[in-house]
Amino acid sequence: MANTALADPDSGLTQAQLAARYGLRVADEPPSLGEYSRRLWHYRHFIATYANAKLVASFSNAKLGQLWQVLTPLTNAAVYYLIFGLVLEQKSIPNFIAYLCTGLFIFNFTQTAAQNGTTAISGNLGLIRALHFPRASLPLAVTVTQFQQLLGSLVVLIAIVLVTGEPITFAWLLLVPAILLQTVFNAGLTMAVARMGAKLADLRQVMPFVLRAWMYGSGVLYSVTLFEENLPGWATRLVEFNPMLVYIELARVALLEEAPVLNSSLPQLWLVATGWAIVMGVGGYLYFWRGEQEYGRG
Amino acid sequence: MVDQYEASNDATVTLPQVRERIPTVVVDDAHVIYRVHKGAGGGTSPVAALRRIVTRTSAPEIREVHAVKGVSFTAYRGEAIGLIGSNGSGKSTLLRAIAGLLPVNRGAVFTQGQPSLLGVNAALLNDLSGERNVTLGCLAMGMSPAEVQREAPGIIEFSGINERGDFASLPMRTYSSGMAARLRFSIAAAKKHDVLLIDEALATGDKGFRKRSEQRVRELREGAGTVFLVSHQLSSVRDTCERTIWLESGVLRMDGPTDEVIRAYEAFANRK
Numbered sequence: 001m002a003n004t005a006l007a008d009p010d011s012g013l014t015q016a017q018l019a020a021r022y023g024l025r026v027a028d029e030p031p032s033l034g035e036y037s038r039r040l041w042h043y044r045h046f047i048a049t050y051a052n053a054k055l056v057a058s059f060s061n062a063k064l065g066q067l068w069q070v071l072t073p074l075t076n077a078a079v080y081y082l083i084f085g086l087v088l089e090q091k092s093i094p095n096f097i098a099y100l101c102t103g104l105f106i107f108n109f110t111q112t113a114a115q116n117g118t119t120a121i122s123g124n125l126g127l128i129r130a131l132h133f134p135r136a137s138l139p140l141a142v143t144v145t146q147f148q149q150l151l152g153s154l155v156v157l158i159a160i161v162l163v164t165g166e167p168i169t170f171a172w173l174l175l176v177p178a179i180l181l182q183t184v185f186n187a188g189l190t191m192a193v194a195r196m197g198a199k200l201a202d203l204r205q206v207m208p209f210v211l212r213a214w215m216y217g218s219g220v221l222y223s224v225t226l227f228e229e230n231l232p233g234w235a236t237r238l239v240e241f242n243p244m245l246v247y248i249e250l251a252r253v254a255l256l257e258e259a260p261v262l263n264s265s266l267p268q269l270w271l272v273a274t275g276w277a278i279v280m281g282v283g284g285y286l287y288f289w290r291g292e293q294e295y296g297r298g
Numbered sequence: 299m300v301d302q303y304e305a306s307n308d309a310t311v312t313l314p315q316v317r318e319r320i321p322t323v324v325v326d327d328a329h330v331i332y333r334v335h336k337g338a339g340g341g342t343s344p345v346a347a348l349r350r351i352v353t354r355t356s357a358p359e360i361r362e363v364h365a366v367k368g369v370s371f372t373a374y375r376g377e378a379i380g381l382i383g384s385n386g387s388g389k390s391t392l393l394r395a396i397a398g399l400l401p402v403n404r405g406a407v408f409t410q411g412q413p414s415l416l417g418v419n420a421a422l423l424n425d426l427s428g429e430r431n432v433t434l435g436c437l438a439m440g441m442s443p444a445e446v447q448r449e450a451p452g453i454i455e456f457s458g459i460n461e462r463g464d465f466a467s468l469p470m471r472t473y474s475s476g477m478a479a480r481l482r483f484s485i486a487a488a489k490k491h492d493v494l495l496i497d498e499a500l501a502t503g504d505k506g507f508r509k510r511s512e513q514r515v516r517e518l519r520e521g522a523g524t525v526f527l528v529s530h531q532l533s534s535v536r537d538t539c540e541r542t543i544w545l546e547s548g549v550l551r552m553d554g555p556t557d558e559v560i561r562a563y564e565a566f567a568n569r570k
Contacts, residue, residue, distance in 0.1 A: 014326070015324050015325070015326035015327070015370055015372065015406075015408075016324075016326055016406065016408075018321060018324055018372060019321070019324040019326070019406075019408030022320060022321050022410070023410070024321065024322075024323075024324055024408035024409055024410050025408060025409060025410075026406055026407065026408055029398075042440065043437070043438075043440070045437050045442070045443050046434070046437035046438055049433060049434055049437055050434060050437075050438075053423060053426050053430055053434060054423075056426070057423060057425035057426055060425045060426075060469065061425075127438070128399075129394070129399055129415065130415060130482075130486075131414065131435070131438045131439055131486075132397075132398075132412050132414060132439075132440075133438045133439075133440065293398075293401060296394070296399035296400060
């Protein structure tokens with residue numbers, strides 16, 4: 001079963017022995033976690049370029065181009081202001097429009113990241129089957145793209161907050177660590193749903209409903225105190241640990257003076273936010289890494 | 299079978315620049331089996347799918363396609379190997395297994411370094427310009443930004459997409475299929491690969507490009523790599539490869555000098 005050429009030192013070896021003799025590796029051997037992380041770091045420029053390319057490509061057919069990065073959240077805010085601010089006038093929450101937009105934009109960051117994450121692998125099979133690169137680059141690029149989108153939304157949000165008469169305070173600085181924690185959380189979430197979406201194409205159809213339910217459970221459109229008023233105690237405690245509710249509340253606490261909050265203890269809020277970032281970030285990464293060899297199968 | 303291996307060894311020994319023969323790809327009794335889920339078994343209607351979910355039965359119609367059945371061979375540094383065979387004989391599947399993109403079910407594939415597969419369906423981002431795709435593709439192959447800057451003009455030049463005006467700055471969706479394939483080949487061929495697997499890519503370009511790419515494949519090979527070429531165009535196999543492997547329904551039929559194998563293959567194809 002081997003090479004039988006005359007005077008060949010390798011003759012008589014089986015294929016496996018021959019491979020071992022010259023130090024060949026098994027083709028589909030999964031990389032170790034350290035090796036994988038190192039490779040991923042080496043690909044950071046690819047992630048950044050790919051994310052930026054995706055952002056540009058998403059506006060490439062629109063006449064107004066990248067202006068939509070700001071126009072989309074602005075239009076969104078206008079529609080919600082029309083309905084919740086003028087038609088269904090809210091009295092219970094001071095500065096409702098700023099309260100609403102904060103929740104909306106912060107939630108949207110995670111929502112679109114999760115939505116696009118489900119197709120991060122399945123939508124890029126051509127690239128995956130053609131080139132070898134750490135596949136985690138793709139869901140991470142989705143997170144980076146959404147982060148860039150968020151920056152556009154934040155410009156709009158800050159304008160709205162200022163126009164509605166909120167003062168600029170030092171508390172605003174807390175928005176930075178809050179969003180960074182959320183970004184880590186999103187990265188983990190995106191990697192997790194990317195692996196699930198690679199195996200199960202049906203996830204893409206289910207995702208909108210999951211995200212809708214999540215939005216209602218995060219107190220985006222109404223006062224978070226409604227949870228306390230209408231739910232039994234244990235369920236309210238549960239809602240308090242909803243990561244999205246926590247990230248939204250952190251942003252509201254940072255930007256708004258009198259926003260109603262469900263978690264009255266600020267240290268607890270930060271603790272839960274950090275906890276979720278670590279659990280989701282590390283967990284999502286490990287989960288994605290373990291599936292690394294399967295992604296080409298589609 | 300032993301005879302075939304001897305033949306293959308003779309072919310590689312005649313290569314002048316290779317003294318010690320160092321194996322780069324060792325395929326040991328590789329089997330690849332596709333499991334094909336035939337969608338919703340027992341009818342594709344939503345009702346049938348729902349019934350399966352409710353009754354928790356899995357789709358009964360899982361067919362197994364045994365695409366590669368126990369193939370073994372050794373490829374050496376500096377070789378260019380053609381893979382021929384009729385449609386569905388397992389050529390592309392074997393390439394994917396060598397590239398590590400499709401795990402083998404039995405047996406093993408050993409490789410030196412990371413083989414790169416270059417196929418015609420290796421789509422990049424169609425909404426982006428050719429230039430940006432070059433940057434992305436190079437970064438995806440692991441080049442540093444500085445290397446990309448250095449290589450990019452050469453890649454566009456090689457692909458020849460700018461021969462009819464400035465196409466490099468237009469989105470790739472405006473390219474003809476031949477232009478896109480040329481650009482993809484140029485990107486993949488820009489890097490020195492230990493093992494380069496080419497799937498029908500050379501067939502798409504026009505005559506001038508085919509000449510250039512065949513030259514490039516030769517250069518890559520001299521850069522101490524191994525090149526596999528899957529093609530139905532026997533002429534391009536004859537021009538680039540001195541060794542050829544003939545697969546027929548997943549079984550290795552013949553492995554030896556290109557002329558001999560192609561002669562046997564043509565006799566077989568004509569007889570059918």
